[in-house]
Amino acid sequence: MSAATAAPPTYVWEPTTDFLAAKYHLPRESIVRFDVNTSPIAPDLGAILGGAFDPPLNEYPPSDYAPLVAAAAQAYGARTDEILPTAGADEALDLIARASLREGSVAVVATPTYAMYRIVSEQRGATVIQVPRLGPEDDFRLDLDALAAAARTAQTVWLCEPxxxxxxxxxxxxxxxxxxxxxxxxxxxxxxxxxxxxxxxxAEFSGRTVLPLRRDYSRLVVVRTLSKAHALAGARVGFAVATPETLAPIVQFRPPASVGTVSAALATAALRRPELAAGNVARIADQRTRLQRDLASIGWRPYPSVGNFILIRFNSPAAAAGAAESLLRRGLVPRSFDTGHPLADCLRLTVRSAPENDRLIEAARGIPA
Ligand SMILES: Cc1ncc(COP(=O)(O)O)c(C=O)c1O
Structure with a gap:
């Protein structure tokens, strides 16, 4: 008799737009995704590409992704041998877990945070030590002493900044x-x-980075993506940035050509036009200020944010669930947290365009905090 194998932990999204449109009897176009922290505005491909776009789709991308790597090195102030292109940041996280963790390993995660760190660690059979961040009164700062203590036995420490x-x-x-x-x-x-x-x-939304610290701490890996400030979530391009010695074991786990030719060409062009991402960041910062102010004025409790999303605390998990359901009925999709999650009494909302944020504020007026 074979022992039952536990299903590996997997990432769970909010339901799809088509599913929600059918469930709430709403036109598909009326659904707005406030849950995935993507850009409300599609990238201006004309501006990014600036001319003919003719990637050779009959061929694989160059195995060294030289143009993409050069553009990323320039954008991140790194050398080309410090850049590993990946299919989104998520592939970078997975490759790092594959390279550093196995059955019996220990991974440390500062929580609450992005779910993938725990998922990719547990998928490798590692034990995850969760180190809670300080509370909102301490700006959710890291507990450095607790992290350092937990890291004593760990192979990998996962942090998310912002x-x-x-x-x-x-x-x-x-x-x-x-x-x-x-x-x-x-x-x-x-x-x-x-x-x-x-x-x-x-990082582009906060304007801060820990990239220079890799010179002092050689085992630092910084993960970046084009999914957020560059508005290219659908292209699936990200990077691991680290010293060549630290990258070497991670590179070994990358499948050949996981970033497609079209995506690599788009990302290369986007990285060469940093002013376009900077424009997106400025627009989102304006809307974030306005959304925080307007939500606070109707009695909701948004926390300060330097990202393109806002965390909002409700009176109870039931109040958060009720608010989520009221928003969903109007076609506005928030990110909720499961019962038992430390943020079960919160919702996370992506900062979107002015008219979409108008709809959110209007809907929020009738919903108790
Ligand atoms: C902290 C964090 N890391 C990584 C990702 C995934 O990025 P990508 O689209 O590049 O895989 C997300 C997406 O929401 C995220 O919030």
Whole structure:
């Protein structure tokens, strides 16, 4: 008799637009995704490409993705041998987990945060130690001492900066302090330093990055994406950025050509036009300020955010669930958190375009916090 195998943990999205349109008897076009932290505005491909776009689709992309790597190196202030292109940030997270974790390994996750760190770690058979962030009164800051203590036995430490879903940013100097703490305890224990992964999917919105810290802490891996500020979530392009020595074992797990030719060409062009992403960031920052102000004025409780999303606290998990259902009935899709999640009494809302945010505020007026 074979032992039953537990299903691997998987990522769960909110339902699809078509499903919600059918469930709530709404026109498909009226559904607005406030749940996935993508750009409300499709990228201006004419501006990005600036001319003919004719990627050779009959061929595989160049195995070294040289043009894409060069554009990313320029954008991130790194050398080309420090850049690994991946199919979105999520593929980078998966490859890092594959390279660093196995049955019996330990991974540390600062929670609440993006669910994928726990998922990719557990999929590799690792034990996950969750280290809670400080509370909202302390700006959801990292508990550096608790993280350093947990990291003593860990192979991988996962951090998200700015953090999804709290919207808070740990100042890069404090990440530097954590890295110094890890370094000093590794000397004492004579063991290899843990890999520290800082997922900077939303870095463009905060204008801060820990990228320079890889020079001091060689086991730092920074993950970036074009899905957010560059408005290219559908292209699926991301990067792991680290020293060549740290990247080498991660590269080994990448399937050949996981970033398609069209996506690589689009991403290369987008990275060469940073002013377009900067324009998106500025528009979102304006809307974020306005959304926070308007939601607060009707009695909702938004936390400060440096990302393209806002976390909102309700009086109870039931109130959050009730608000989610009321929004869904109007075709506005929030991100909810499961019962038992530390943020079960919260919703996360993506900052969208002015007219879409108008609809949200209008709907929110009738919904108790
Ligand atoms: C923190 C974080 N990392 C990674 C991702 C996934 O990025 P990508 O679309 O590049 O796979 C997301 C998407 O919401 C995210 O919030």
């Amino acid at each position: 953090n999804n879903p709290t919207g808070a940013l740990e100042p890069p100097e404090r990440i530097g302090r954590l890295l110094a703490m890890l370094e000093s305890q590794a000397d004492r224990d004579e063991r290899e330093l843990p890999l520290v992964v800082v997922d900077e999917a939303y």
